[in-house]
Amino acid sequence: MPSEYSSAANAYLDLDTAGAVRGMSHLGAPFVATAATAQLIAAEYLHTFADLLQIPQAALARLDRAPDPLPTGDPVEFRFAAEKPLGGLTTVAYDQTVLGLPIWEAGLAVQMRPADQQVLTAQSTAHRDVHVAKPSAAAAKRALQIDPRQLAGALGVGSDRTGGKQALPEIANRRLVVLQFSRAAVQRDPEPPVIGVAESAGVTDAAGDTYLPRLPLPPVPDSFVDGRHYVCVRVDFALPTAGFRQLHWVALLDVETLAALYLRPFVDDVTGLVFDIDPITTNGGPAPTATNTTLNPVRVAKTLEGLVAPVAGVQSLTGDNVTLSDVEAPTVAPPTETSGNNFDFDARTDNFAATNAYEHCDRFFRLADSMGFSRSGYFGGTTFPTPVDHRGLGGNVINAHCVGVSGGSGILQTTFALVDTTDTTNPLGIAADLRVALHELGGHGVLYNHVSSANFKFSHSAGDSIAVILADPETNAPDRFLSFPWAFTELPASSVRRHDRTPAAGWGYGGSIALNPFGSGDGGGYNNEQILSTTMFRIYRSIGGDSADLATRQFASRMTIYLILKAISTLTPATNPTSGEIFAGVLQTADADDWTSENITGGAYRKVIRWAFEQQGAFQRAGTATPNNNIGDPPTVDVYIDDGRAGEYQYQPVWWANQSIWNRRNPDNGTTHEEPIVGVTNYAYVTIKNRGFQTATGVTVQAYHADPNAGLAWPSEWEAMTTASLPAANVPANNAGSVTVGPFEWIPRHIGHECMFMLVSATGDESNVDHIKPGDSIPDWRLVPHDNNIGQRNVAPVSGGGTTGLVESFADRTFELRNPMGQTSRMTVEARLPELLSSRRWRLEFVNAGGAAFSLGAGQSRTVTMRIVEGAAFTAADVRAAADRTVHVLGRADGIVVGGMSYELDPDQLHPPCRHGGGHDCTGAAETLLDCLDLGCIDRGGAKVRRVRIRRITVDIDLEEGNC
Template sequence: MIQEFNSARNVYLDLDNQKIVRQLIHTHAPVAVAAATPQLAAANYLGQYAGLFGVSTAQLANLSLEPSPTIEDAPVEYRFLQQKNQFDSTTVAFYQTDLGLPVWQAGISVQMRVNPFRVLTSQSTLHPNLEVTKPTADAVKRAEAITEEELAQLLGLDNSPAASFVPDTKALRIEKKTLVIYQYESANRVVANAPPREQAAAGKANEFVSTLPTLPLPEVSDKITEGDHYVCVKIDFELPVSPIGALHWVAIVDVQTLSVLYLRALVDCVNGLVFEDDPITTNGGPLPTAGSAALNAVRVSDTLPGLIAPSGGTQSLTGNNVILEDVEAPTVAPPTESGATAFNFDARSDNFAAVNAYYHCDKFFRLLDGMGFTQSGYFGHTTFPTPVDHRGSIGTANGVEVNAHCMGNTSGEGILRTTFALADTSNTTDPIGIACDYRVVLHELSGHGTLWNHVNSPNFGFSHSAGDSIAAILNDPGTKATDRFETFPWVYASVNRRHDRTPAAGWGWEGQIALNPFDMFLDDGGYNNEQILSTSHFRIYRSIGGDSTDLPTQQFAARVVTYLILRAIATLTPATNAADAAAWVTALTTADAGDWVSENLTGGAYSKVIRWAFEKQGLYQPSGTATPNNNVGSPPAVDVYVDDGRGGEYTYQPNFWSNQSIWNRLAPDGGTAFQTPVTNQPNYAYVTLKNRGSQTATNVTVKAYHANPAAGLSYPNDWVPMITSQLSAANVPPNSSGEITVGPFEWIPTNVGHECLFMVVSATGDSSNVDNINAGDSIPEWRLVPNDNNVGQRNVFPITGSGTSGLTKQFNSLTFNLKNPMLVSSVVEVRPQLPAFLVDRGWKIEFLNAGGASFRLQPGESQDMIIRLVPGADFTPADVNSASDQTIHLYGYAGGILVGGMSYVIDPNLKVTTGGGGQSGACNAIGTELLKCIDVSKEKITKIRVRKVNVDLDFEAEDCGCSE
């Protein structure tokens, strides 16, 4: 996939290997459209931009019409497929049609934010140069009248059964017939299952569905030509096969020859004691081969939520979301209990597996509920409670296998049921089920269960699913696994997939595996591409907090990335399923652009991280690069940045406020050394810019802000524009080959001690994330700054290291404010970190304000901290010079998440300064007189700070001794 920037239209274009435009990306500059409805907005937008897809104006004439159920005398055009609303965004999709009929899995979709309409992205899966021969009326009539008996013959059911799956021909039932246009590809006619020896030769990881059911189709007619389009009848039918049982299928049959061109089975893979996740994730073991005594020790007693009230005094595992049913062989009925009895069983038992199947499947649906996805909106074609069989069969007759699958209903529009086999086959007398592993449940339901409802398939067009990704990400925070990159650590002996694959080892988006999705030798079942995808997703998670050492930050990052994946899936349609990784990145960035309305979380924070994560996995290589290759990808064509030490990239960096590319001067002299700001007089800020992109950055502008020294700030609420609020900059050369200095930005600090400095750069083709924040919205610095290289922040203040008295005097005069940027009441905390040379000498930090270092604040509330540096043994400037770490850090947390901080660099050459705040003796005299005026005892005051005309008095205790 190649990405180009069209500067004339200010849009990024993703082109496939045939140089066909597949995505238009406007997230850096959304396209405003005036219209009354989303459909009209999409039509307006396509009128402006469809030409970039190669679509003519004439082909847009009937966007409001739906595809015809019969053949019409109509040219190639686009007709309405569906409108999908999710939070504050809408997807409008159109089928590509010819003769009035929809082209199978081909069309255009437009994603936009609403109120007002702003188009973010659009995708095309159209077939270029589409030509279809109109069949005879008699042929169409005959195809539409196919009976069950005739279909059985066309499917070859009178031949020998295929592989180990035995069809029940007498039970075949046609459910639906639809005329479509289908492009014949022999490689996609049936699902390819590699023989075991070929799997081993390819070094392929084991997977949950080792063999997918198919049928012994007769050869196609010699009148069928590879790559040609044909008018076909799509037949949805039900056909049970042993050992699975009832299955829904899709067959696409050419109306002229009655050849089957495509065939797929719609399958892929009270309290109770449960495994909360899996024993490796929660406890580091034991493995599923262990006995009940060891496995029982890691069970926990938890509520089984949503269970329907007992009937006749009997409680079954039936709830609002899930119903346990024995559908597939072997016959193992789910347990029941009397109404007041807990579902407590030994770990190595089918009953324990049943309780876990209920608990884990229900937990997934409740996860989506908690994120704001409704069942009716997200799983509109799935009937609830959805059936789950805790002990079934996938590839064997007796279910003795390490496996699971999720099956689609009629037409593959939703979940039919989910089935689990075993986690260990070494002891089937005392079996342990794979439903005990929440990661496996997530693979099935978040991977296939979601896709059935949106693309009518269990798979992406380029990868098995995103189920491995969600399983890995949700279970990483706090994991006890010794290797966090094993996707399924509990059953890794059977399912050895990973999410740390590298392009250099052949796992890049332009390597052999990725370029041959679902190839039976390179990517059987799409599972190897799923490992490339899960590695890319896991990189996003790691970047935005997954690599933090703080559990709440990890949990937040995991929840956000899971939400983005789920929301991105909801933007897909049967006609615009993601055909490649670039299309999926577009879906993810579109999902990110919208606000997470149910969480009141401003969108648009992570799009640059998303693209970077896939770039590092080999996507977006320069035009003309030979493929396949094992290279990493390239940055966007224009990618200006304020270097924070990461070279414009997005590896996790907890301290995001120490950007050395921003500095202050006391005069507009262009000097490059940082000077301590002086209050109440003009100061001058500067910034240097670079550009990772391959094109020169033009129309570059920089906006400058400052804020009180604090942690937990938000844009724009707490950022104050400098007096010189914006400057234009020179063009920035490409490939980080040079840097541009911009300044001076005049500003007047009002706080003794260093205020926070912010710089925001934008250029044609690369806007900052703040440029697209809606009026009235805000975003906290901890979500904005580290995830957008266009934004730089410096909260670094040099303090004297000339000796003990100078350091304590200057540090104790500084101010620091802690704010709660969260949307809920949170416990906030300052965690100080002294350099080792001070710790070794017994130095420490104390907090004299009410609550000390930790207390609770309401949303948006803040509190000034009274911080004292308590000296230990003396030190000399030479001690500072020889120390490896010379910085005092104050880390601010809210709800356990790092939300900002201040850093104070101890400089042995810096003399003590008042920072322009006046003479200390005069201040003391003024303060004493002021206390007399308001009749407050001087002995009760610990600190006086004069801020313009405001006076803050901090007392040692709540009893200030003030007279009434």
């Protein structure tokens, strides 16, 4: 889906192939409304941008009114559907209506921060050129009174294959809607086959046969035309089918003929010993075909949280989140234990599967709750405890599924089968794989509650994304990018799911797979799920998942999963995303909100999100021929300060060493960094580039400095330079050139090389800091590496001309380590010396109180004092020949790198340079020096020295005029 910048709206627009606006992003410059309530803000916004959205103003006249239950004579309009607040964000959704009736899955949604009266994003799934005939009152009445027997006839389920009678559908709800008919979408294409005894599950293993539950619908009459709209009765009903004792469906029947035009099932696929994630992730093996001898040692003891108290001395697997229930065939009752006994079973038993089913499903709900997504607020359509069947799906198959309630607005039950069919006498359940549980509940379970469907419109779900991101930080799997390294190993290679798919191999958002979700080549949407999981895993990797530090990987994992769940909470059935670009916008909106329960200021990752989708082929320019195997295009304008990543967002472990920023001691436009002199005016410069495809205009650079410090936060720790900002020349597109901006005058106050911070912005490309609310702050470790508009330099040159000079450079050198976290943290300091020094047994010591490890309260800091311990000698030639010549000092808070200082060995520097401007008047000494020099051109009779300056090795002595 193409994306373009609109200067009129000051927003980025996502366009469909017809050029209609499907998404608007104001995250760079939020739309500020004058209205006070969420619905009034949304109405003001829609009226403002109606022309851009191609919506007549008249269609917005009754935004406060709900759709009608019966057909009227009203034209196409938008009517109020829902207001969904969560945290600081609120989504206001509207149904598109015609004849007063809602058009199926069509509408508008506006996301905002009502407290600030700011609109961030909007989406449109509105249909164009809607023309529909009004049905007769008698036909509408008859459709709304359809009974189970009539419905069975319309669905073709009057009798089974042997001529016996089937159960009649149980109708839960009826209402009138308008459907845009698609003959190819009456029933969804089949999913990939499961592996096992097909007959037991009511499936076959031949390509093209059905795998999702389907009904034998009568053929749709030829009189129905693709693309036209028809008034239908929506019927929510329950009907058992093979493998399901109860299954909820939705059918849309034409009101005049009762022909079934659309059909979907709401399904997709004390302590106890459990597998923590799965044996491959935790231990590197063994495989599911293994015996208890090798599987049992991988079990770990876990507290089964939330269990209800024993009844009559018997403990069951029922808690506040889930209850183990035998709701699907085959009949395998969940285990119970005598009060006080643990649920400890061999791995290859149904009871072990049940214990895992409880712990893994309960763990997901507790994860969501810990992030601020409560059961009542986030899972409003689900009744708790929700049933979980550890052995279902009809027989010996490798699969699992999550089934929706009537209307699809919540979870009815979650069911697991087997993970191995080679030994069904000693069954090993797929519930033992946490990744599978996360796919079902984190994928389909959450979608039911927000879009009344098991799937996105553009992808199977985000369940794989949540599963692989949660499992990655501590994985021992030999292949990090295999989405299910333990389960599904019996699947053919073509069905193996991965999260390292590339656009070049056809897995891009501009390729045939993504352009045809749920089409004949991707019936279940699993190929599109691999595109999405690859994209989400790229986000995770960028914000810390590729770190060498476990704590950073764990933070990145939790943060990315939070963004996925938060984004889904803003969706509605009418705004279920139809493309990766739309979902990217929803994720960016989720990021804009503060995560208050974690004390995390929002807005740090929107550019990373956009880049991750771009790298997967999204955001190609309008007019680009599709399908193609290209990556996407950058934003229209994307100015940046290069930190070595050319403006992109691969993980950057040392983000404070941006050498596109430098200092000069004189305003001479030199390009070599010089150590700042304390107490006198210095001059800073920066080079900027533009990876966007249009020339950057309206470019401005702001400049700041701070004490030598690791753990800085914006804006509280940064001070504007004397020259606070400068305009810049237009920056050429496509990295075709660079622009140097400066000099920025500033006066350093502290010896030890103060930190320098530059921020560039241009028309259409604002920095993330522009939208941090007053009173909020954001630590640099979350801000700087994730916004290419920002560059930070904490790099000081040290003597690299020989042994003595380096020792002198680190003599009592200090910096401040600050705790930017919201709680008391364990602080640690680590020195990483280049191989040039470490191989010669040099080392860096920390001689401050506490040495390299101590605790600090939130916002507190401590001076870290360093001393280098001399090793074997080296020469300037050794330094010149070294690939790495930088000493990095990393500061951590609770294991997360929050900042650092870097010291680059300069082979041309024999001794440390002067780093201060002197603390006393040197004019007397200069006069003495003149007397000593006995220069013939100077008559010392009464001459007075006006000023003394030191420039490199030259001494300038200025005399009063007329004395020489």
